[in-house]
Amino acid sequence: MKTGKFLYSQKVAPYVFVLPFILSFAIFWIYPLITAFTMSFQKITPTTTDWVGFTNYAKLLKDKVFLLAIKNSATYMFFTLVLLIPFPMIFAVLMDSKIVKAKGVWKAILYMPALTSVVISGMLFRLMFTEYKTGQMNLITQALGLGTYKWLKNGWSGMLALLVLACWRWTGVNMLYFLSGLKAIDPALYEAADIDGATPVQKFFRVTLPLLKPTTIYVLTISVYAGLAMFLESYMLWAGNASPNNIGLTIVGYLYRRGIEKNDMGYACAVGVVLLIVALIINFAQLIMNGTFKKEED
């Protein structure tokens, strides 16, 4: 009875409510996070675990495959930012205007790719980028008189395939983010701009763009994360984690290869820690951007 009353008190109830989070946080976040750090200083074989200091990190710096993986992930991230922020933003502005009819249909179709599992979309894109002359990409190049191409066997075209897949999957989603951002802008501002005789281009740069900044920062952050941590797209496009000359290898792909396929957990965790540091640096940069934004607003 006494414990019953205790549990029902207003002081204790909040702790009961948040208890699952505390447990999950301890077991599935803080513990693995700390373990990732400690493991990165270890040499782990199925039977032994030895402390090796910074050996894994020293090896990483000289590891040409790792450097290639970083280059691939960084290139992918860079181009997804270039392609998946401005274009969806412009599409959203267009979608929000009066000159587009049947909006619901287009929004639904543009969102569909995000519902498709990477296993399925990766398979479909692998077939479209096939080296045979009947594949879509080769049909296009042949129509342009360029002949056929081995898309998934060369560095730049492999990256192109990954980027086309990314654009296909995320254009609609990012457009919806920007659309919801646009809905939050006070229409009176546009009316005021109209009265001042602003052109549509001026309205975009003076009203829309500045007021979309919170949405842009949000999309930027998730895109940076998704870009840096990309793995499955590459895994599925090349049907496994092995692309020719590692043209599709990403940081997480290398972590997976080392940790799971080669069972070298210590080294793989060092890869993970490097990824974490990069992610946190970008996150802090984003927080600073957010902070300066708030000052402007005041």
Place this chain on the structure above:
Amino acid sequence: MAETKRRDLSHTPSFKIKTILGTGFFVVLCVIIAFPVVAGLLASFRPGTELIRRGLSIDFNFTTMTTANYRYLFGGNEDSRKYFMWYKNSLLIAVVSVVLTLFICYFVAYGLTMYDFKLRNLLFTLVIATMMVPFEILMLPMYKEVIALKLIDTYAGVILPGLCGASTIFFFRQYLSGLPKELLSAARIDGANEYYISVKIILPLAKPAFASMGILCAMGVWNAILWPLLVLKGAEKFTLPIGLNTLLTPYGNNYDVLIAGSMFGILPIFIIFLLFQKYIIDGMTAGAVKG
């Protein structure tokens, strides 16, 4: 004044041309976006060997189409049995995950929103912190942990780590903070206890949030690959994406089942999406506006 001006504009020829161009732009974009799925759907009515030989070709010649792949997929043979076992596993995991995630995240968010207690701000900061570390970094230690906990190759191992999704808690918190706190004090005066209030009074008010998060969560779980790929070892426990992935061999000997199975695997998600589109978009974009 501005209104009448706009209404007048909509009848001018230049506005009509603009409408055709604007709408036409999205028609073209949607054709491009829909292409791979439509091509996949058409290809699923042709032999799998053709996929390997010709890639994904659009061929509207209906006379050469056959439902053989689907008849084989539903045919009760060994492949069909395996496929529907994966389908069933995916459904089971999705339903259990969604129900548990929703209730757990709701109650956590409730605790964080409705009470002023010592650890509240710290805990909320921790919720945000978990969003800042990509899952891929925790993947290997968690894999070792799941082995140590003897949860490897079990559904519990697949489901448990995802139950306290930070973004779901975040969304519920945003929703709940919009509700008047007087509801709680009024109920307390009536003698209701804290848990009764959270279940019987506030929860029904949070139904739209449950709908949004439930659908988003279901889609995420249905399509999850990386973690189930690590945890599940036996083919009889695979989820649909993991199972389909095993068919994706370079030799292409299974493409009949693969293509028909893929298309049938997209179906439940597409149906849910078409039925609950509004909730999905609300839930998804909640974080993007307020930042």
